[in-house]
Amino acid sequence: MVNFLQLIIIYAGIYALMAIGQNCITGYTGMLSLCHAGFFCIGSYATAILCKDFGFSFWASLPIAAIASGILGFLIGVPTLRLKGDYLCIATLGLGEIIRTVATNLNPVGYQSVPRAMLFGYQFSARNKVQFILLIWAFVLIFYILFQQLAHSRLGRAMAAIREDEVAAQSNGINVTKYKIGAFVLGAAIGGVAGCFMTAYTQTVNPSSFTFMVSVMVLCMVVLGGMGNGKAVILGALIVQFISYFPQLVGLSSVIPAQATQIIYGLCLVVLMIWRPQGLLGRDKYRYGDPRSTKERLVGFFKRNPEKKGGRA
Amino acid sequence: MKILETQNLSRIFGGVVAVNDVNFSVYEGMVNGLIGPNGAGKTTLFNQITGMDKPSRGKIIFDGKDITGLPAWKISRLGIARTFQNIRLYKELTVVENVMMGLHFKVGKDPFKARFSQAFKSYFLARQENKELYLKALEWLRFFDMEDEAQEFARNLPYGRQRELEIARALAAEPKVLFLDEPAAGMNPAETEHLMFIVDKIKKHGITVVLIEHDMKLVMNICDNITVLSFGQKIAEGSPEEIKNDPLVIEAYLGREED
Numbered sequence: 001m002v003n004f005l006q007l008i009i010i011y012a013g014i015y016a017l018m019a020i021g022q023n024c025i026t027g028y029t030g031m032l033s034l035c036h037a038g039f040f041c042i043g044s045y046a047t048a049i050l051c052k053d054f055g056f057s058f059w060a061s062l063p064i065a066a067i068a069s070g071i072l073g074f075l076i077g078v079p080t081l082r083l084k085g086d087y088l089c090i091a092t093l094g095l096g097e098i099i100r101t102v103a104t105n106l107n108p109v110g111y112q113s114v115p116r117a118m119l120f121g122y123q124f125s126a127r128n129k130v131q132f133i134l135l136i137w138a139f140v141l142i143f144y145i146l147f148q149q150l151a152h153s154r155l156g157r158a159m160a161a162i163r164e165d166e167v168a169a170q171s172n173g174i175n176v177t178k179y180k181i182g183a184f185v186l187g188a189a190i191g192g193v194a195g196c197f198m199t200a201y202t203q204t205v206n207p208s209s210f211t212f213m214v215s216v217m218v219l220c221m222v223v224l225g226g227m228g229n230g231k232a233v234i235l236g237a238l239i240v241q242f243i244s245y246f247p248q249l250v251g252l253s254s255v256i257p258a259q260a261t262q263i264i265y266g267l268c269l270v271v272l273m274i275w276r277p278q279g280l281l282g283r284d285k286y287r288y289g290d291p292r293s294t295k296e297r298l299v300g301f302f303k304r305n306p307e308k309k310g311g312r313a
Numbered sequence: 314m315k316i317l318e319t320q321n322l323s324r325i326f327g328g329v330v331a332v333n334d335v336n337f338s339v340y341e342g343m344v345n346g347l348i349g350p351n352g353a354g355k356t357t358l359f360n361q362i363t364g365m366d367k368p369s370r371g372k373i374i375f376d377g378k379d380i381t382g383l384p385a386w387k388i389s390r391l392g393i394a395r396t397f398q399n400i401r402l403y404k405e406l407t408v409v410e411n412v413m414m415g416l417h418f419k420v421g422k423d424p425f426k427a428r429f430s431q432a433f434k435s436y437f438l439a440r441q442e443n444k445e446l447y448l449k450a451l452e453w454l455r456f457f458d459m460e461d462e463a464q465e466f467a468r469n470l471p472y473g474r475q476r477e478l479e480i481a482r483a484l485a486a487e488p489k490v491l492f493l494d495e496p497a498a499g500m501n502p503a504e505t506e507h508l509m510f511i512v513d514k515i516k517k518h519g520i521t522v523v524l525i526e527h528d529m530k531l532v533m534n535i536c537d538n539i540t541v542l543s544f545g546q547k548i549a550e551g552s553p554e555e556i557k558n559d560p561l562v563i564e565a566y567l568g569r570e571e572d
Contacts, residue, residue: 157410160410165403172414
């Protein structure tokens, strides 16, 4: 049970990385993309091939995996940028499937027994889950901080402006094309990093694990948590992972069929769309140049909290 | 002195000639009005000048430079700002963030365009840059008496205030020419009165204004020079007095008397 819980937390961490990437594309820049499984796939394969066939260490393969996915993001981003909303969604969905099909044709069984990740001579094995949890969540924290910084810098604001209104963004001197491609590349690169960790943990890569459902799940995490909110998408990743492993977790996998989790997803999303369309935490409202000091802000935060529970819209 | 002019500018949508050989001039330091019945091609003309739409024929000269066919974001960097007929605010951003977006290319360099060191700076030293942007944005909000609403989401503002915020955002870029597309649409008389006051203030600030408007009282009161379009063609140009008495203009608005 505890063992299983740890497994879920590891997967939630990997998916949280992907959700951060998806948030960059969908939450900030407002492009509805459905090919994160493709980026995930490229990252996984890059690590597996580099570590197994070329004798790279895990840490050396990490940036290469990120760059490879970033390049793929660029290649997908450029031709599909003219599309908007649903059309972009369908085009990226197709591209994601193409990546998976190519991977299947390349090597239908994937790669097994990829060397383990090492840190200062210490081996991360799949059996010792606590270490892995620490490793992954440390990276989630790093990327969370990096992306929070992005969100509250000029780059992030320009992305948000593109999401809100492209025409107005142009009239404010923002080169929409460049920013959109940039967002795509960044989001894809984080997807690659997530793939890298997946390989390091499972030590195998299999094309059948990068299906369309993965992309949908990642998008769900972003929507469920709250678009454009760094904390929310990580929360979303945790919730979605818990739901999807719920039957096994409570030991009812023989009673509840595996498909039931998808019904629960659907139900959650429908309920959420009716009651809280902005996601569980909603959008992040950042107060620029808050004149209050850190201490005053802390006091204000604790004072405000009780009211918050009493239904603040 | 002309700061901007179009030379034989045309825009053809399929078989419809929306703008037909228009020579439109904008005089520096004045409030230039652009009027005409619905469908006369006023907004199309605006869109072409600001780069939102590509001209089919003709040239646009701004400040001695040919800006025909440049992308919108480049044109706005040259000093042309605009508002939109249907308000286009960043609704899910706060009021002050909206104005900060107007300042986007004004403070420092565009992180994406500049060298790596600049991108590095605006990423890692965002706090410092934000403060600078924030204080400047607050100055513009003060100009519009909107400081109290600074941390409000833009969508929560009343309609008239949203229009003002859009003007504030455009002004924050300190443009040479400000294009206002029907700023008084949907405003009540008191709000229109306030708008007149604002346009006057902008003019005194030394910014050239171009204004599309249907509210004749507003146009006749604040415009120094008026151009009239009808069915894509320029039919008159001159001071408000001249326009009021121009037979072609009266015909375009009221129709000709049959005899």
